[in-house]
Amino acid sequence: MRKIGDHAVVLGAGMAGLLAARVLSDAYGRVTILERDPLPGTAGDRRGVPQGRHAHLLVPGGTEILDQLFPGLLDELAAGGVPVVRDLAELRFAPAGRPLNLRGRPAGPFICQAGRPYLEGLVRTRVRAIPTVAIVDRCEVVGLSNDSARHRVTGVRVVRGDAEELVDADLVIDATGRGSRAPNWLAAIGYDRPPEEKLTIQLKYATRHLRRRPGALGGAKVIGIGAEPDRPTGLVMFAQEDDRWILTAFGYDGHHPPTDPEGFLAFIEAIAPPDVFAAIRDAEPLDGIVGHRFPANVRRRYERMRRFPDGLLVIGDAACSTNPAYALGMSVAALQAAVLRETLAGGDRDLARRFLRAAAKPAGVAWQFALGGDLAQPSVPGPRPLPGRVLNAYVDRVQAAAEHDPVIAGRLLRVISLQDPPTRLFRPSTAIPVLVYSLRRRPAVPVDAGAVDTPVVGPRA
């Protein structure tokens, strides 16, 4: 790629920041990542990414891009002991409580099950190895600097130790996550704040690591049971590196998972099929139970601002943060990194407008999935306009058909894994059999049907 600038600065060394830095290294002479936390040498929990203690699935839409950006990364993960689902029979996924019939469907490298700190550690090592990229930790970004006309962001103000410094850049990318202060920083240099959309869901996560008894759950590697309108709780459990399992339970307002061992187990019992519950009850707990609150889906519409400065982009959770139960955030960041690569290939003219518009697309898909699923919960306050209800009713029928038909289940899985656009589900080749199934009103398959090798997680958390 043609170099279009000398120095790009990325704010935040989370997944979005690391992926953006990898892409920028092809287009800028040097790239500096500024991170507030002290960064561990390899994998490790850290303050700036508290969600890293909870289950993080990288769905195939994201996996494919990571594999392109870092050739061999998936092999490296597998060699390090990270289980990778290669056969869909290893999945038990029940979006909206309905098990997908994935029997007989082949899978390429599919869902990557690394612990978030492990995956981030490996990606950070790869990014550190790029000679033109520097990662500066213990460095807090506190604002933007700009040219005298206030048309262009020219760098950032940072605090390192006790001193405030200026870091100049041709391009600044905000990847500081959900707590991003870019709206305030923009206001401080004379711009409006972005329009913000918000859906309050009052979700709570609780997580613990386990060592399962040998043979428990057979060949299953990922188990996911989504919430239903009359059961606002769910769980995800999967095998990880170091021969351990991560178990995350979640619940909407009024149905939060307890963090004491007995209460947590009783919460799980009310969700899990008997064999899954038995495996959890009999497993060895490896740590205490940690909770995490996720109050709301939040989307900042930078692409809709009338005036936006040159030299600044926003990526990842800083622009859009959705209900984690849909497991899409890291993959949206990866898709936006791919968008960044395409946008940079077109040069730096009008870069911010072109990038922000294109990056809003993958974010918009995740946003629609989250809203569709969350508004199916009676406890979630918000308008439920007719088009949304019609769409939800159709998705419901797709899910019902996917309980029986492996082809429809496979198509649904590709859409909720961000490999295919949602419009795929409206093509006649899917819509017709879905309508036929819905007319036949086939009975629902119980969540525990077929136990170990019945694939059961999807657009509904």
Ligand SMILES: Cc1cc2nc3c(=O)[nH]c(=O)nc-3n(C[C@H](O)[C@H](O)[C@H](O)COP(=O)(O)OP(=O)(O)OC[C@H]3O[C@@H](n4cnc5c(N)ncnc54)[C@H](O)[C@@H]3O)c2cc1C
């Ligand atoms: C409980 C939970 C579970 C989740 N599960 C999944 C999942 O299963 N699958 C999935 O794909 N996604 C999941 N996500 C979403 C995922 O964590 C994020 O979407 C993903 O990490 C991308 O985030 P990011 O890089 O934009 O921000 P973050 O990962 O939050 O990183 C932001 C970085 O910026 C740094 N920073 C912040 N402010 C400053 C500052 N002023 N100066 C310098 N540095 C700063 C922080 O320290 C941090 O390193 C989950 C989220 C939560 C809350």
